[in-house]
Amino acid sequence: MDISFFAAAVVAGTPLLYAILGELLTEKSGQLNLGVEGMMLMGAVTGFRAAIATGNPHLALIAAMSAGGLGALIFAILTVSLRANQVVSGLTLTIFGSGFASFMGQGLMGEIIPSGMKLYFSDFKIPLLGDIPILGQVFFNQGILVYTGYILTIIAGLYIYRTQTGLNLQAVGENTSAADAAGINVSFYKYVHVIAGGLLCGLAGAYLSLVYIPSWQENVTAGRGWIAVALVIFCKWNPYRVMIGAFLFGGLDIIGFRLQKFDFNISQYIIDLLPYVVTIIILIIVSIRKSHSGSAPASLGVSYFREER
């Protein structure tokens, strides 16, 4: 396996990175949003449409993020204000998002991204860091959105563990009524972080349709949103671990394609199973070991109603 494989794994892992970070922020506030796949699809199609219409990468990314954020806003209204069941609301968001994407994606097949935009997203070497042997080639010879991913991961970590708002956020997710009693505006925290999560999921989708693929295909996410939800558990709700999970699964995502060269005589469809099977195995291992650590936010998935204790 050569170095280019690891560099490609980072690229394939970047959409996962954004989506995991988004879902992690959401879950820290105690809301379990299973609509990641739907928000990613909404972002992917909106970003692609905006890219073709404007040719401007910033506008395309903003459009994609707004679409993801809009999906998250619907989820927040339903689950925070109206206390609807979070699991079902998230599932509905995914169903709605995939309908939205296939509706908006009508006629986009075969369209291509303007070349100026391709240039904007193309790889460039970071001075100094890019010259480190091996690591430099894998991590620091990438496109702008990969670097943004690193930075956002660090910001998320600092925010959650080192700032007052971040600590408040954790309080909301861990013990909502205590946070409420301490004077934290619980609903506001939930809304902000659910929507922030949606923005990141929209960006994850845009990365797929604008950079990774880059063309429009039906169901472009292929279950990555769900894998992201599973990887939040794998990362134990710790933003710094997100990179490990994302790039590991980026590697699994492309390994089948790479193995083809070696003529292993295994069907492509069977190798394609790998990310899904490994996700299941990870879920099982984490759940077997969880009995004594328990790292999920304690109020995750529970609707909060002040008068109901």
Added chain:
Amino acid sequence: MLRMSTRTDCSLQEAVIIRTSAIALALISVGFFITLLGHNPFSVYLSMAEGAFGSAYRITETIRKAVPLIIVSLGISLAFRLRFWNIGAEGQIMMGAFGATFCALNFQSLPSYILLPLMGFASILCGGIWGAVPAYFRAAFRTNETIFTLMMNYIALKIITYLQYGPWKDPGALGFPKIPVFTENAVLPSFFGLHVGWTIALLLVIIIHIFVNHTQRGYEINVVGESENTGRYAGINVRFIIIYTIFLSGGLCGLAGMIEASGVNRTLSVEITRGVGYTAIITSWLSSLRAPAIIIVCILFASMIQGGTFIQMAFQIPQSAAQILQGMILFFVLGSEFFIKYKLSIIRESRIEAKD
């Protein structure tokens, strides 16, 4: 100031009114959207209804689409009663169809009165196992079943793709990747103009309704769904109930897969589910997990799907508009449940102060 309190006095009639107005609001909002697209929403909805119920043929088509939806919704509602979020119906349908197809292709010489029950049995077994595997891990280790069941969908899809393009490819199809068509003895007979699946669906509604409300097992499922601890204190074997129920849930989905493969497509392909596994999540929630309501909601949704294909021809509105409409309806109904559970009352500031 708005004050929110729990209410317990919501009658069934009120609940129905609230839900119906939620659906109406969803139709109105999508109507705005249709207007933005430059169409008249009334004529679009009208032709949707016409596409679904306008002729005997269309009604048959609508019911044909409702049959798998009803059976899968029954399966999902069993799982949801347990608060087991089975979103693996797609995979369970596919594996059920796989089991049925295996029998149909390998035991072609059997007479149809033996082969068809055998296919049905195989489909329930395969779909049931596909559900029971995540159920076992959930019961034993509390493994997250939502993601587990969903991942099983992708695995099933890849297996069927592998079979369709590999070992089960029809040698007579000139290289075209398709699985051979079933022989006549493996096809469900028709009954009053439609394959016998609709009768099976109706019978299952009755059976599941009785099972859930009038048997001890059904009662145990409801208890465990309310609280696993209560179930444990009451001496119920919670692990067994989870695995047993989800086996039934997956088995029902598997049977729907057999009915689709044998009664409609007469073969197996990767498109066998047509999204029924996901739509059924919506329909079973809208029916409040009640079997009789499932019939009504599923026919409504089937008419949207059938009507959706019609408006695609008539107005060039993509069929996926129907999917958006379904999502919107559930959004509104989910939101409306707030008004069933809680009561909002307006109180003047002064009275709060006086109370303090």
